[in-house]
Amino acid sequence: MRNGxxxxxxxxxxxxxxxxxxxxxxxxxxxxxxxxxxxxxxQTVIHRDVKAGNxxxxxxxxxxxxDFGLAKLYEHGSNPSTxxxxxxxxYLAPExxxxxxxxxxxxxxxxxxxxxxxxxxxxxIEVKALPEELVLVEWVWERWRVGNVLAxxxxxxxxxxxxxxxxxxVKVGLLCSAEAPEERPSMRQVVRYLER
Numbered sequence: 467m468r469n470g471x472x473x474x475x476x477x478x479x480x481x482x483x484x485x486x487x488x489x490x491x492x493x494x495x496x497x498x499x500x501x502x503x504x505x506x507x508x509q510t511v512i513h514r515d516v517k518a519g520n521x522x523x524x525x526x527x528x529x530x531x532x533d534f535g536l537a538k539l540y541e542h543g544s545n546p547s548t549x550x551x552x553x554x555x556x557y558l559a560p561e562x563x564x565x566x567x568x569x570x571x572x573x574x575x576x577x578x579x580x581x582x583x584x585x586x587x588x589x590x591i592e593v594k595a596l597p598e599e600l601v602l603v604e605w606v607w608e609r610w611r612v613g614n615v616l617a618x619x620x621x622x623x624x625x626x627x628x629x630x631x632x633x634x635x636v637k638v639g640l641l642c643s644a645e646a647p648e649e650r651p652s653m654r655q656v657v658r659y660l661e662r
Contacts, residue, residue: 467530469523476518476587483620484527486627489584492529493635494660496521499531500577500653504570509539512568516576517557517590518583538568556590556602561647571647577656578642582606585635587620603643610640634659 469475472492475484484492496516503511513520514536522532536552553562559575562568579590582602588595590602599605609615619632638659644650651659 467522467532468525469527471519471532472521472523472529472584473518475523476583477589483622484584486623486632488527490628490631490635492521492523492527493581493584494657495529496531496577496580497653497657497660499529500573501657503531504573504653505542510542510570512538512540512570513573513576514538514568515553515557516573516580517554518580521580559647560645569647570652571650574642574650574653574656575644575647577653578639578644578650579603581635581639581642582618585620585632585639586618587622603640606636606640610636634662 474480475482500513500516503513511534513531513534515533516531520531520533522530524530553568553576557576557579559572562572579602582588583590586602586606588602592600592602595605598608606615606618609618615636616629616632618636619627638656641659642650642656
C-alpha cells in the first residue's frame with residue numbers, strides 16, 4: 467500500500483497529520499473489512515491483531531486491514547478451540563487472558579481500541595503518560611464520566627473536526643471496548659452506527 471501503515475500517521479513525528487475526514491473514513495473502512503471477515507466470507511475469520519500498525523493506507527488514504535499472520539478460520543457458528551493468547555498489549559480483550567479463545571467479540575474489542583487510538587492520536591498504552599492516562603480506554607472512559615469527552619480528540623487537529631461525528635466515534639470506541647464480551651456490538655452493528 468502506497469501510504470504505508472496508519473501508525474506512521476498517528477505517532478512519533480508523522481510526515482502529515484490526518485484530517486478528521488480521513489480518520490473517519492479509515493475507521494469506517496476497517497469496520498467494513500471486519501464485517502466481511504466475521505460474517506460475509508465462507509468461514510469466520512478472526513484477525514486477532516487489529517491495530518494501527520496493521521491498517522494499511524492506499525493512494526486515497528482508505529484503510530485496509532492487513533497482516534493476517536495470527537488470523538484463525540472457523541466455520542460460522544462454531545466455537546474456537548485455540549487456547550494460546552496472541553495479539554498486542556492494549557488491544558487484547560480482557561476475557562482472552564481467562565479463556566485464551568479468540569472470538570469475533572475479541573476482534574471488536576481490539577477495533578474499539580483502534581478507534582480510540584485514531585480519534586485521540588495516542589497508543590492504547592502510553593508508557594510516558596501520567597498514571598491516570600496510561601491506558602487509553604480507561605482515560606477516555608474517565609473523560610466521558612466527567613462530561614469532557616471531546617477533550618480526547620487529537621490536539622494536532624487544531625479543533626477542526628465534526629463534533630457530532632467525533633462524539634459518535636468515541637461512543638462506538640467505548641462500546642466496543644466494554645469489559646464483558648456480551649456487551650460489545652457486532653461489527654455489522656458498528657457499521658450501522660457509523661453510517662448513522
